[in-house]
Amino acid sequence: MKHLTEIVRKILPIISSVALTFFLGVPGWAYEEIPVSNGGTITGTITLAGGSPRPMAFNLATIPDAVYCGRISTGTGWRIVEDFLVAPNNGLKDVVVVLKGVKQGKPFILPKVSIEAKDCDFYPFINVLRDRDEIEVINMDPVEHDIQGYETARVRGARVLFNRPLPMNPFHQVLGLMNGHQHLPGTPMVESIHLQKERDLFVMQCGFHPYMFSWGVVVKNPYYAITNLDGKFEINDIPPGTYTLSAWHAGMKQYIGQEITILPGQTVSVDLAYQAPQGRRSVHEMHDNPHFGLEVLGEGVEIVPSLRLQKPL
Numbered sequence: 001m002k003h004l005t006e007i008v009r010k011i012l013p014i015i016s017s018v019a020l021t022f023f024l025g026v027p028g029w030a031y032e033e034i035p036v037s038n039g040g041t042i043t044g045t046i047t048l049a050g051g052s053p054r055p056m057a058f059n060l061a062t063i064p065d066a067v068y069c070g071r072i073s074t075g076t077g078w079r080i081v082e083d084f085l086v087a088p089n090n091g092l093k094d095v096v097v098v099l100k101g102v103k104q105g106k107p108f109i110l111p112k113v114s115i116e117a118k119d120c121d122f123y124p125f126i127n128v129l130r131d132r133d134e135i136e137v138i139n140m141d142p143v144e145h146d147i148q149g150y151e152t153a154r155v156r157g158a159r160v161l162f163n164r165p166l167p168m169n170p171f172h173q174v175l176g177l178m179n180g181h182q183h184l185p186g187t188p189m190v191e192s193i194h195l196q197k198e199r200d201l202f203v204m205q206c207g208f209h210p211y212m213f214s215w216g217v218v219v220k221n222p223y224y225a226i227t228n229l230d231g232k233f234e235i236n237d238i239p240p241g242t243y244t245l246s247a248w249h250a251g252m253k254q255y256i257g258q259e260i261t262i263l264p265g266q267t268v269s270v271d272l273a274y275q276a277p278q279g280r281r282s283v284h285e286m287h288d289n290p291h292f293g294l295e296v297l298g299e300g301v302e303i304v305p306s307l308r309l310q311k312p313l
Helices: 004-025
Strands: 040-049 054-059 078-081 096-100 113-117 126-129 135-141 145-151 157-165 189-192 202-204 213-218 224-226 232-238 240-246 254-262 267-269 272-276
Touching: 040 096, 040 254, 054 096, 096 232, 113 126, 157 189, 224 232, 240 272, 254 272
Parallel strands: 040 267, 040 272, 113 135, 126 213
Antiparallel strands: 040 232, 054 078, 096 224, 096 240, 135 189, 145 157, 145 202, 202 213, 240 254
C-alpha cells in the first residue's frame, strides 16, 4: 500500500500537467495569435438618439473635501458626473466596441491600465484589459481617496473585488492648494482583476467622493476600440469570418450590436445607436435642499469652480 501511494504521488503531477496542456490546447479555450494577411476593417459611429439624459449630481456640502473638489463643479455646490459626452452629430464618446467570437488573429497585446485620481476624478473613465491583468491607481490629489472595485452583473448583482485606501503624496503642501498647486503622485495601488465566469465588467468608485467613477471592460481578443469625441471607431486586421460586433457604454449598462461578416481585405461600415434613457437615472439629482445648503460649510466658506465650471444639461 505504501508503495502504491508513493507511485500515485509521483505520477499525479505528470497527469495534471498533461491534462492542463490538453485542455488549453483545445480550440476555443484560448485566443491564438497568428499572422493576418489581407485582413478586414470595421469603421463606424455610435450615436445617442433622444438627446442627452439627465445627469447624476452630488451635493458637495455633504461630501469630504467640498472646497478642493468643488474646483470642478456647477458653482452652486453640485458636482456632475459627466458620463454622457455627446457630440453635435449625436456621436457618443467612450463607448467600448468589441468584436466577439474571434478565436485567432493579430497579437493580443494591451497597454497597461494606469488610472490617475486627479482633481477628484478618475482618468481615464474607460479602460480595456484582459482577465487577471493588473491595474495601477495613483493619487495625484492633496486629499485621500478610498478605492472600491466591484465586478458588475445585471442579474446576480455586484461582487467586491477590492477596497483599499489611496494615500496622497506626503509632500503635498496644505497651504495654497486652491491657487494652482502642483499634482504629486502618491504610492501606487496595484490590483489584479479576476472576474467570475461570463462576467466582463467592473467599476471603480471612491468611497469618499462617490462621483468618481472609472469603468473596465475585460476582452477576450484584441479586436476592440473606444469611440472618440465624435463617437467614431475603427477595428482593423480582422481575419475573415462571421462575428458579433457589440458596443457598451457605462451610462447605458447594456450591450447593443449585430452580427457581421468580414471578407478578405474588406472595409465594412457599421453604425449603431443607443436610445437615451429617460427620466430619473439615479437618486442623485440636482434639487434644492434647505438641510444641505452651502451654509453648512460655515461662514465665509465657498465652493468656487476655479478649475472648470460644469453646466447642467
